[in-house]
Amino acid sequence: MKFELKRLDASFLGDLLSLQDDAFRHLGDPEMLRPNSAEVFLECLEKHHTLGIFHEKELIAFGILYFGKGTPENLGHDLGVPKNLLFKVANVKLIIVRHDFRGQGLQRFIIGELEKKAQAMGYEILACTVSPKNHVSIRDFLLSGFVFWKQTPKYGVLLRNVYYKRI
Template identity: 35%
Template sequence: MVREHLTGQRDMADSYPRSFVRRGKCLEMRFLAECSLSDLAALQSLVVSTLHEIEIFMPHDEEYFSLIFQTELSVLGVLAEEKLAAYSIIRYPGMEKDNLGRDLNLAEEDLKKLAHLQAIAVHPHFRGCGLQRELAAAHLQVLESSGYEHICCTVSPKNPVSLNNLLSCGFRVRALNPKFAGWWRYILYKNVNWPMTGTGMAATGDETAITCLNIECQRELIQRGYEGYRVEWKGEKSEIFYRKRSTSSMDSSSPFIP
């Protein structure tokens, strides 16, 4: 599913640009074209240079960005005074080997219905403004209107802030595997039919809290049918809360097998 699949989504594109205010600054969210490639690359370089842990963010080269731009509505940007403050990328992996549905035992037919929320980057000056959540929610609407049922993304266990933001958009941790260069990544999954809820959900009686860096205990819980669904901070340490996967009709329709 590439460009031709999305050409019918003009209503979605026509609803942008969208203006909003954060910290007294007027911002504009809009879909970006390939002419913005150098701006994406520059912001990516800045973000990587400020990381306290290099493995938190996997950078891409300009050839990769150019390929992404070939699919309509795949790149969303937030601009402040016409300067790029943040961007979001979605990708349609199809039957490629890196389709994250393979990490979750998704049936082959469903791999074709899966999209990646591939990357979100926010300028250091605009962190804490909720731009990651805004961009994720906007791109999830694009995917829903485009007919994709399954959405996956990855987050480093060393990046609890991004994990919390994505869980708040309704994603759930369904796997924890070594990925890029052996770096550990949560594999987050969301079905487009699920509500946009996550960290705001009430605690349940059957939940287990584990520090985000305790890899083996989390993997054991996931194998036992648990899913990660919210994050809390205790001082400087972050904990992710796991619960037994729901047996509701909505969740049981998911093809994933723990």
């Protein structure tokens, strides 16, 4: 296979930051993405599930499955999920594909792999937020079976569409 898939650990922190820089350099509108700090990426690598896609041993894409549990980060709050079921909701927090590897369906592949992981862990709903300006990403989530729930201000002043999928 052309690409290799691997769960990432903390040693990949620098690579995630570089891929995020690459994404911002090629972004039409900076409002489309919420920048993540090194601390947040480290937490994702250590406590959540971060998958990497490698091409010839080089990390060229990643996706983060985030377990919001009882925190405000759990998108189950936005979906109106009852409190006792919040632990069944996992977030697809962020997916980035390096600009020179785009157009090969890698985001949809990563969504599928994160979904399998969430299912295996007993999660029943996947949720994500996407900027209404991010047409490529919206298309990928809809093609992956996600359903639009609502549009809402998130993360301060950013407008976001909330999507979910029963898994």
